[in-house]
Amino acid sequence: MRRTLFVIAILALTAGPQVQAQKAASTPAQKASSSSYRYRWKDASGLPHYSDSLTSDALKYGYDLVNDRGLVVQHVDRQLSPGERAAAQKAADEQAARQKVAQERDRVDSQMLAAYPTEEGYATSLKQSLDNLDQQISTTRINLRSQEKTLTDLLTRAGDLERAKQPVPKFLNDSIAKQRDVVTHQRDTLERELTARDVAEKKNVDDLQHYRDVKAAKEKERRGQ
Template structure:
């Protein structure tokens, strides 16, 4: 019974305040607190800003809703999300600009394929140079090893300068082999990347053609 009377009293009070807002225009802010209870005020309070409020006109109609204040954690999360979205937008714009420049530089697929092949040709030239150098250094190492073998077969000790030269030449050969392997790996990876780049070029060019036709 008491609970019912309390509900009725609250309803009467709300109706009274609403009527007052319509008649006098004194009540301008309305909000619900943490327990869900409605409040009215003719000035903006800290509690209203905390929970969010509604701006009521002189006829008691809501003309604006203002959300509650965010907590420090929520503000940080919102700022992080905004930064991520801004970064995504920048990245999308940069991709769009790059695609536009690509179409300007290569208006057809043949011209784009030529540019890709030029990259491979440069790598192939580097590989060819490394192979020539490697063969020459391997021959030099073979000659040094042959001299050492001849001395050993003659039961003569291998001089230290010759042994040092063999060790040094082995390092040179090993370095060139590593360089050649890296260049060959680079070419393989470049071919894979170019396949993806060519597919992307076709997609961008098709989209541009469709847009021009519309």
């Protein structure tokens, strides 16, 4: 019996330090695992607030996720209202549209410089477009004079009949009305073509200046490289 109690006492003495060592070893791990993040945000007045859990104000104003050493781990922007989200989406769409336009303009400018390495060549192409319009206007004028002559001939025939006290046939009156419409159409066409040429001439001036600006910018960029 005494021998049994002696063995139990020895085991108790040897087990005690092991248990204490295990507790001491587990303490840092437990402290590390028990560290928690906190939420920090500023209200409308700019005053900081802290909380162990997310609050409606934190979501309203946006918040920082802070660790136990006070370091910001993550920032979360405030939640947008439906109106703000719609406005933000609209602004993003407009920005994307502007970028697309700028990219397309750069592409067209690059093609322009590749097709016309010199200003003289580009100016010649612009003049060619005006020459084409001038040729079209000349053709319309010739057609108009021809149609006006036909109308004059019909009116002369009708006038001769009236002076001779003879009735003007229906087919002649119909032909005169139809020919007047043809002449009116030709005059309108000529007016549109003349207006288009004026617009094209002004555009050519702007296009040539744009060519000079783009070429100068490219030269400056090349020298900077």
